[in-house]
Amino acid sequence: MSGFGAGFRSALQAMFADPAARAVMIGAVLLYSFFYPAAYRHQVASDLPIAVVDADHSATSRELIRHVDALLAVRVVSQPADLGQAKQQLLRGEVDGIVLIPQRLERDILRGGSGQLVLLGNGAYLSRASTILNGLAEGITGFGRQQAVRQAAFMGAPQAAPLQLVQRPLYNTREGYGSSVVPGVSELIVHQTLLLGIGVLLGSRRAQLGRRLQFDLPTLSGMALAFTVVAVCGLLYYVGFTAWAQDYPRGGNIPGMLLAVLLSALATVPFGMFIASFFDTRERAFQYVTAVSIPLFFLSNLSWPAIASPPALVALAKMLPTTAGINAIVRTQQLGARLPEIAGELLNLLLLALLYGSLVLWRLHGRRRH
Known part of the structure; x- marks a missing residue:
């Protein structure tokens, strides 16, 4: 337990001590919660x-x-x-x-x-x-x-119109572009800022040591828990405060949403640690995020339906935590989906957490503690 607590504390201390990691894992999350929705504040084009x-x-x-x-x-x-x-x-x-x-x-x-x-x-x-x-x-x-x-x-015919169409949106009542896109992008923002922070911290450490990083199991577990806490806080901030402040559809299935947030964080953290284990410098994290941000959003099938996507891309998307995480959170938060309706996404996140957790052990677990 001492190694576990030391790993937890050291990860949080490193995050707050490193200006770049602190800026992307905390500052960017807060900044984007106001900056990104500002472009869609009018919701629909008018005049x-x-x-x-x-x-x-x-x-x-x-x-x-x-x-x-x-x-x-x-x-x-x-x-x-x-x-x-x-x-x-x-x-x-x-x-x-x-x-x-x-x-x-x-x-x-x-x-x-x-x-x-x-x-x-x-x-x-x-x-x-x-x-x-x-x-x-x-x-x-x-x-x-x-x-x-x-x-x-x-001409003397009846004056009443034979048919009158009345449209009532069920969920996105304002039929706004912001309410449709921003909630899904919010989860992607947390995912990418988390990967940036993890990549900066592990990349910096590896550049200092000049060799592959190795941690004992308690220390590695403590680090993973620290990153998970940051991820959960970021996701809850977006699905809670930001959705309320921007007046986006919210409050559908809160228990299901909390479960989706937790599993999304548990899948995202080992994924980020596995990817970051290949970074030899901290700059590699920024290069990676710049290259994959837009593809990750389109692969989530939030703006482009999976039924219209090539089967190979649909299969690839299931290997990414963002796909199942974004869909599970948006469905529970905005549409009030029940657990059986998102069981596939939750199972996907759980399997990804186990898969990437095993890969993290393969890449970062060792006898020496650094």
């Missing part, structure tokens, strides 16, 4: 500037422009005389989309036909173009439904 070219100049076209300007997604900032002027504004970046109202729109509607509109978006900014075109499509569809009801009333 994107568009130009409307009205070639009809009718009461219907003017009403359509007022309807479009009232949409949340877009804002009418100019009404150029022709499509050429609108395109020049699009190329200069003054607007992100164009609505062209052709001639005879009102006449076609009054005759019982279907009026046609042209919607254009800037493909250089796919997210903005998608938001504009989808928002315009929904708004103009609603406007067309209103016109159809009015036309039917004019």
Whole structure:
């Protein structure tokens, strides 16, 4: 027990004594909890500037422009005389989309036909173009439904619309991009900062000794426990305080989430120690994290479904603690998943903890204590 306690204390002391390790394992976790969500604080894109070219100049076209300007997604900032002027504004970046109202729109509607509109978006900014075109499509569809009801009333038909669609999001009630992405990225931030800290500490020690590191079993176990405590604290900080401060969906299945946090930390720490055992200098940790951060997020299948991924990548993803950890925590935290529904992820984390724990013993366990 003396060796175990010494290993635990020495790991924590080394972490607080090393400025780089302290900055990434504590400072970066706190900084990113405010810095990273700031980019998504608006949740959904709104008031994107568009130009409307009205070639009809009718009461219907003017009403359509007022309807479009009232949409949340877009804002009418100019009404150029022709499509050429609108395109020049699009190329200069003054607007992100164009609505062209052709001639005879009102006449076609009054005759019982279907009026046609042209919607254009800037493909250089796919997210903005998608938001504009989808928002315009929904708004103009609603406007067309209103016109159809009015036309039917004019002809003596019933005025009530035959169908009304009501959408109610179950979990991400704000339908925000931040609520969808940030909770998953938070677990990845803790994973990567933990690996940075472990890599810096072990890489520095190996560079000083000039040979492969070796620790006795009690000391190695104490070190692992110290890193696990740091990992659990970081994860609880994100799923607790940060989710509350940023108003993200939370509080689903709290006992299941706590179990997922613990198993995720138990799998991440030996994984990080095994990877760090190959670092001959502390700089290798930064090189590793820089190279794998984005692939780890996409392999987690949070933004790209596993069913649409190649089987080889799906199998590779199961060897990474981030995949099962992110999915288990997000499902329990946001969706209220029960333990049987995340049993596969929890079993995966447990097996990874045993696998990488064995590899850590192979790489770092020895008679000498350094």
